[in-house]
Amino acid sequence: xxxxxxxxxxxxxxxxxxxxxxxxxxxxxxxxxxxxxxxxxxxxxxxxxxxxxxxxxxxxxxxxxxxxxxxxxxxxxxxxxxxxxxxxxxxxxxxxxxxxxxxxxxxxxxxxxxxxxxxxxxxxxxxxxxxxxxxxxxxxxxxxxxxxxxxxxxxxxxxxxxxx
Ligand code: COA
Numbered sequence: 001x002x003x004x005x006x007x008x009x010x011x012x013x014x015x016x017x018x019x020x021x022x023x024x025x026x027x028x029x030x031x032x033x034x035x036x037x038x039x040x041x042x043x044x045x046x047x048x049x050x051x052x053x054x055x056x057x058x059x060x061x062x063x064x065x066x067x068x069x070x071x072x073x074x075x076x077x078x079x080x081x082x083x084x085x086x087x088x089x090x091x092x093x094x095x096x097x098x099x100x101x102x103x104x105x106x107x108x109x110x111x112x113x114x115x116x117x118x119x120x121x122x123x124x125x126x127x128x129x130x131x132x133x134x135x136x137x138x139x140x141x142x143x144x145x146x147x148x149x150x151x152x153x154x155x156x157x158x159x160x161x162x163x164x
Contacts (some may be wrong), residue, residue, distance in 0.1 A: 005030075007087035009038040010072075014046040015085045016057045018135060021022060023068060023091040026046065026120050032070035033066050035083055040073040045134055077112040085115075092119045093127040133139050133164045135160075 007027055013020065013036075027034050036057050039052065042062050046053065054069055061067040072079040080088060088108060090092040090101055105117035121127075129147055145153045158164040 004032045006033045006085040007031040007089045009089040019129040022122040038071040088117045
């Protein structure tokens with residue numbers, strides 16, 4: 001059995017933010033490999049297509065050697081098993097995240113006991129971010145470059161101007 005420590009970092013990433021990136025960077029120094037996992041989440045209506053979101057994540061992580069990007073549809077624990085990952089990486093930003101994360105971590109553990117959820121806290125300057133707030137700021141012409149990469153900021157601008 002391989003002793004490589006592989007973690008998956010799941011989310012909708014619509015779009016990836018500096019808060020997500022902060023968690024990925026912290027995780028990349030703790031695990032041998034991080035697979036950023038784009039969930040095809042049926043309950044959300046994303047602004048960006050799957051391909052656009054993957055392109056933005058790939059660009060954001062291009063300088064981190066042990067990080068790859070994949071998409072998946074279905075149960076997270078099934079995908080983790082396929083990838084031989086034994087850790088699900090999640091960010092905890094505030095108390096408000098706790099209940100939902102607690103429920104997901106325990107349910108995932110119930111579904112597959114070998115999987116452990118590891119929570120990391122992003123730098124405090126990113127604790128109040130989420131993708132919806134960033135889309136709102138961009139929609140009304142605010143500057144989002146402190147919260148997303150320059151590439152994502154440019155994609156947001158184009159998308160919201162209807163040029164993409
Ligand atoms: N920095 C900034 N924003 C962050 C963040 C961070 N570190 N971490 C999370 N967020 C934001 C996200 O962008 C998202 O914003 P939005 O709601 O405005 O789009 C919000 O916080 C919630 O993110 P998250 O909790 O990661 O939800 P998600 O929808 O991105 O991902 C899955 C949830 C994919 C992990 C979950 O639905 C899943 O596992 N699905 C697979 C099916 C399955 O196995 N279900 C059973 C699970 S028990």
